[in-house]
Amino acid sequence: MAEKIRVLLSEQEVEKRVLEVAAQVSQDYQGKMPHLICILKGGVFFMCELAKRLTVPVSMDFMYVSSYGSGTESSGEVKIVKDLDEPVEGRDVLIVEDIIDSGRTLSHLIRILQERKPASIRLCTLLDKPERRVKKEVMVDYTCFTVPDEFVVGYGLDYDQKYRNLPYIGVIEQ
Numbered sequence: 269m270a271e272k273i274r275v276l277l278s279e280q281e282v283e284k285r286v287l288e289v290a291a292q293v294s295q296d297y298q299g300k301m302p303h304l305i306c307i308l309k310g311g312v313f314f315m316c317e318l319a320k321r322l323t324v325p326v327s328m329d330f331m332y333v334s335s336y337g338s339g340t341e342s343s344g345e346v347k348i349v350k351d352l353d354e355p356v357e358g359r360d361v362l363i364v365e366d367i368i369d370s371g372r373t374l375s376h377l378i379r380i381l382q383e384r385k386p387a388s389i390r391l392c393t394l395l396d397k398p399e400r401r402v403k404k405e406v407m408v409d410y411t412c413f414t415v416p417d418e419f420v421v422g423y424g425l426d427y428d429q430k431y432r433n434l435p436y437i438g439v440i441e442q
């Protein structure tokens with residue numbers, strides 16, 4: 269059965285904001301080559317849109333992590349389902365994520381990546397739900413939009429693996 273979806277951020281709004289964030293990232297990484305790490309699967313749409321608009325050269329890699337835990341709450345433990353193909357040592361890593369909720373997944377992932385000795389690590393997210401943050405130490409360097417504590421879908425974000433392909437960000441109406 270199809271759920272009803274209310275548009276929270278239109279395709280045009282997202283496009284405009286991604287362009288702004290890309291300009292900021294390009295400026296901050298002037299003379300460098302950020303190594304974009306996409307967190308699968310949700311980060312993939314944002315990663316592509318962002319990368320296309322960057323004016324600095326980039327390299328890219330992909331990582332698929334799943335956090336142990338049940339229901340909608342993630343746990344602190346992260347299982348690497350698909351690891352990066354290349355080492356990150358000495359590189360300027362920019363993690364590209366769809367949404368930061370409790371921050372548990374990112375907190376654990378950042379620790380794993382730090383051990384691999386990158387030159388720097390920054391975090392870029394399409395959406396942030398700061399009200400839900402448990403791991404306060406997770407510092408977000410680039411946020412496209414702050415969203416309220418509602419379950420959102422589209423632009424890579426899923427509900428039970430559905431709706432990732434929506435070109436906008438929406439909220440499922442009960």
Ligand code: IMP
Binds near residue numbers: 341371373419421
């Ligand atoms: P965290 O560890 O609680 O920060 O979990 C972050 C992950 O939970 C994200 O990467 C998403 O995959 C998922 N998630 C959190 N909130 C939402 C939402 O509103 N819609 C879809 N996925 C979400």
Ligand code: MG
Binds near residue numbers: 307308309310311
């Ligand atoms: Mg995710």
